[in-house]
Amino acid sequence: MEATVTLTLSSSPAGARRSPARPTVASLHLRRVPTLSFHLRGAQGPTAFRALSSPFPVRSEHLQLPSFFPPRPISTLSLFDRTVFLPCYGLGRPQGCSRRRRSGMVVRAEMFGQLTTGLESAWNKLRGVDRLTKENIAEPMRDIRRALLEADVSVPVARSFIESVTEKAIGTDVIRGVQPEQQLVKVVNDELVQLMGGEVSDLVFAKTGPTVILLAGLQGVGKTTVCAKLAFYLKKMGKSCMLVAADVYRPAAIDQLTILGKKVGVPVYSEGTEAKPSEIAKNGLKEAKSQKTDVVIVDTAGRLQVDKAMMNELKEVKKAVKPTEILLVVDAMTGQEAAALVGAFNVEIGITGAILTKLDGDSRGGAALSIKEVSGKPIKFIGRGERVEDLEPFYPDRMAQRILGMGDVLSFVEQAQQVMNQEDAEELQKKIMSAKFNFNDFLKQTKAIAQMGSFSRIIGMIPGMNKVTPAQIREAEKNVKFMESMINVMTADERERPELLAESRERRRRVAKDAGKTEQQVSQLVSQLFQMRTRMQKMMAGMQGKDTPDMENLAESIKAEEQAAMATGKRRRKYGNLRQRDLDSMRGYRR
Numbered sequence: 001m002e003a004t005v006t007l008t009l010s011s012s013p014a015g016a017r018r019s020p021a022r023p024t025v026a027s028l029h030l031r032r033v034p035t036l037s038f039h040l041r042g043a044q045g046p047t048a049f050r051a052l053s054s055p056f057p058v059r060s061e062h063l064q065l066p067s068f069f070p071p072r073p074i075s076t077l078s079l080f081d082r083t084v085f086l087p088c089y090g091l092g093r094p095q096g097c098s099r100r101r102r103s104g105m106v107v108r109a110e111m112f113g114q115l116t117t118g119l120e121s122a123w124n125k126l127r128g129v130d131r132l133t134k135e136n137i138a139e140p141m142r143d144i145r146r147a148l149l150e151a152d153v154s155v156p157v158a159r160s161f162i163e164s165v166t167e168k169a170i171g172t173d174v175i176r177g178v179q180p181e182q183q184l185v186k187v188v189n190d191e192l193v194q195l196m197g198g199e200v201s202d203l204v205f206a207k208t209g210p211t212v213i214l215l216a217g218l219q220g221v222g223k224t225t226v227c228a229k230l231a232f233y234l235k236k237m238g239k240s241c242m243l244v245a246a247d248v249y250r251p252a253a254i255d256q257l258t259i260l261g262k263k264v265g266v267p268v269y270s271e272g273t274e275a276k277p278s279e280i281a282k283n284g285l286k287e288a289k290s291q292k293t294d295v296v297i298v299d300t301a302g303r304l305q306v307d308k309a310m311m312n313e314l315k316e317v318k319k320a321v322k323p324t325e326i327l328l329v330v331d332a333m334t335g336q337e338a339a340a341l342v343g344a345f346n347v348e349i350g351i352t353g354a355i356l357t358k359l360d361g362d363s364r365g366g367a368a369l370s371i372k373e374v375s376g377k378p379i380k381f382i383g384r385g386e387r388v389e390d391l392e393p394f395y396p397d398r399m400a401q402r403i404l405g406m407g408d409v410l411s412f413v414e415q416a417q418q419v420m421n422q423e424d425a426e427e428l429q430k431k432i433m434s435a436k437f438n439f440n441d442f443l444k445q446t447k448a449i450a451q452m453g454s455f456s457r458i459i460g461m462i463p464g465m466n467k468v469t470p471a472q473i474r475e476a477e478k479n480v481k482f483m484e485s486m487i488n489v490m491t492a493d494e495r496e497r498p499e500l501l502a503e504s505r506e507r508r509r510r511v512a513k514d515a516g517k518t519e520q521q522v523s524q525l526v527s528q529l530f531q532m533r534t535r536m537q538k539m540m541a542g543m544q545g546k547d548t549p550d551m552e553n554l555a556e557s558i559k560a561e562e563q564a565a566m567a568t569g570k571r572r573r574k575y576g577n578l579r580q581r582d583l584d585s586m587r588g589y590r591r
């Protein structure tokens with residue numbers, strides 16, 4: 001289903017009253033997401049969303065982003081029909097982050113991290129000015145230029161970007177209630193989107209017969225892996241695929257492709273290493289036609305550098321199979337060289353686009369920013385990991401949001417939808433509403449999150465979470481593993497009904513012994529589950545409109561509950577570390 005929905009992020013009514021200058025946050029486009037509205041609850045405190053208060057136009061009211069975020073690090077993304085609770089337990093408080101930031105010690109966990117930091121210093125220099133002028137944006141512009149060059153964007157691209165931003169920023173009328181720095185964020189955002197190609201560039205399919213995708217690229221950039229990733233992606237779209245092994249110089253490449261083909265469940269056509277690549281490709285296409293395959297993906301040999309033999313061979317393959325798409329696979333870590341390479345291949349053989357791999361290992365982002373501008377060819381996909389699932393269409397607008405530290409909510413939503421099936425989501429929703437969320441549900445959630453990729457990758461998609469340090473991410477991962485180790489030794493009954501553990505010290509002692517943990521740690525886990533129940537139930541009620549979610553009140557009530565829950569010594573002795581309110585909620589459940 002293809003639907004384009006405009007979302008508006010806005011602060012809660014209470015937040016808007018307190019800070020009328022920034023009620024509107026951003027508008028984003030939602031594609032291929034069948035759900036029309038969703039709510040986002042993030043962690044990390046109000047300051048984390050500062051970057052979001054840029055002057056994007058208000059279009060509709062599908063998304064309400066409260067200006068307050070729970071002081072406790074629960075991150076909840078809830079679509080009306082799907083809910084994902086991010087197990088970010090143990091992530092640090094925002095104060096910790098800002099302290100580090102002031103001392104310049106923040107380590108970014110995500111791609112474009114370096115550029116995001118550089119841009120932030122540019123906005124900071126505009127604090128206190130009442131309008132953008134040629135004089136007062138000169139220094140921020142120098143910062144932006146430096147940030148682009150450090151991100152490995154080529155000098156001419158950086159220069160024309162700065163010229164264009166300067167011209168537009170000075171020419172922008174002052175908008176009431178919008179800070180000049182926010183105005184500049186908006187101009188930079190628009191220019192970044194343009195720089196990266198503006199619109200998303202979809203794959204083109206042949207009108208009749210199989211679509212042929214020819215993959216080219218230097219050695220080791222990830223072509224063979226991309227073959228499998230693309231096949232996996234296309235299969236999810238309902239297309240049948242065949243892989244053709246036309247890399248005859250590296251014998252292991254054929255085996256690698258065969259193994260990957262098996263993994264994603266698509267046939268691999270090969271003729272060993274003796275035949276000519278153009279012949280193999282031609283015969284592969286014939287075979288695909290006879291099997292009525294929708295898409296044929298041809299893997300070709302890579303060389304250490306661009307040479308005549310390589311280009312000639314590609315030209316022959318091109319002539320033999322007349323591809324619908326010729327995609328050059330380039331390694332993001334090679335920065336502006338990748339952009340130059342796309343240009344060179346385009347001149348030589350005429351390509352239709354690029355696939356940028358290994359973005360997960362690149363914190364600079366120069367290649368993503370330069371390819372379109374340097375070569376005139378769009379990036380069609382990005383690879384962000386070694387797994388077959390780690391290929392995504394390239395959305396210039398989402399990338400720009402990420403560069404500006406706004407996260408990528410839409411990619412997060414799409415990926416969450418892929419790992420959560422509808423029935424599970426509905427079941428979970430029911431359980432949350434009736435306060436029956438149990439340890440099995442917790443495990444299901446952590447499994448779904450793990451399927452979406454690494455913690456650092458997921459967290460990078462959530463607005464405001466880009467300031468989470470790798471150490472905090474590692475800590476969160478460790479916490480989840482720690483919790484899982486205790487859940488794994490529980491009996492099926494205990495997982496299903498955590499009340500059994502709350503009621504019985506014996507059971508908690510047994511779990512502690514079997515998991516090699518202390519009784520206090522097991523008690524804490526049980527206590528955390530009851531706290532989660534209460535919060536999730538409140539949030540879900542709010543999201544479903546049963547009770548308008550005033551996040552500030554929720555935070556207050558959580559705080560009050562926590563204070564009230566300081567168990568008396570007597571209760572503590574009786575129930576280990578279980579808190580009063582957990583016991584209360586447990587009783588409520590039994591009633």
Ligand SMILES: Nc1nc2c(ncn2[C@@H]2O[C@H](COP(=O)(O)OP(=O)(O)OP(=O)(O)O)[C@@H](O)[C@H]2O)c(=O)[nH]1
Nearest residue numbers: 219220221222223224225302357358383384385386
């Ligand atoms: N981290 C990361 N690694 C990747 C990505 N794509 C590919 N790789 C890894 O890069 C290495 C090389 O990938 P291949 O697919 O063998 O590269 P190739 O271009 O086919 O190599 P040749 O056939 O020698 O030209 C493998 O270890 C892949 O797992 C990515 O997006 N991220």
